[in-house]
Amino acid sequence: MSSHEQHSTGQRLFRAFDRVRKANWRRGAEASHRPSEMKLLFYVKRGLSFNALGMTISEISSGLEVTSPTVTQLINSLETQGLVERRMDQDDRRVVRVTLTDEGHASIAKAREALFGRFDDLIEHLGTQRSEQLADLLEEVAEFMSNRPDKAE
Structure with a gap:
């Protein structure tokens, strides 16, 4: 492949990735909640499978890679909406755990x-075979991007 063809293909890939990134995959999924709120709800739900008592702010902060004040703001908003609740840890009253309410579980299911x-x-649009190919390619891209050292370093 010539340098010009490679550059052209690179531009086409960039545009395609950008269009996919901008596509609103969550549209209609839960319009009344911000994406950051939904991400936190899904993370707490996953955490509940490991600890039914709930997750701490620091666990959520670490897992979502955001600051504790950001998590606290999101939890405040979700608590006001009746989707999460805070509970004191039974073993250590200094620790507050976040759990989902029934409404929070229902909101996640709907989303x-x-x-x-x-x-x-x-899948219906592409067909099963092309969808499988796309999933394979995307997994390969993710692996490549996560293991590739930054050339700028």
């Missing part, structure tokens, strides 16, 4: 259904 419905639509 999950809408999001995966979009992927079902994509």
Whole structure:
């Protein structure tokens, strides 16, 4: 492949990735909540499978790679909406754990259904074989990007 062809292909890949990034995959999934709130809800739900008592602010902060004050603001908002609640840890009263309310669980289920419905639509559009190929390619891209040393270093 010539340098010009490689550059052109690189530009095409960049535009395609940019368009996919800008596509609103969550549209309709849970319009009343910000993406950051939904991400926190999904993270807390996953954490509950490891500790049914809930997650601490620091665990959420670390897992989402955001500051504790940011997590606290999100939790305040979600608590006001009735989606999460704070509980004192039974063993250490200095520790506060965050859990989902029934409404929080229902909100996640609704968002999950809408999001995966979009992927079902994509599979129907592309067909199973091309969807499998796309998943394989995207996994390969993710592996490449996460293991590639930054050339600028």
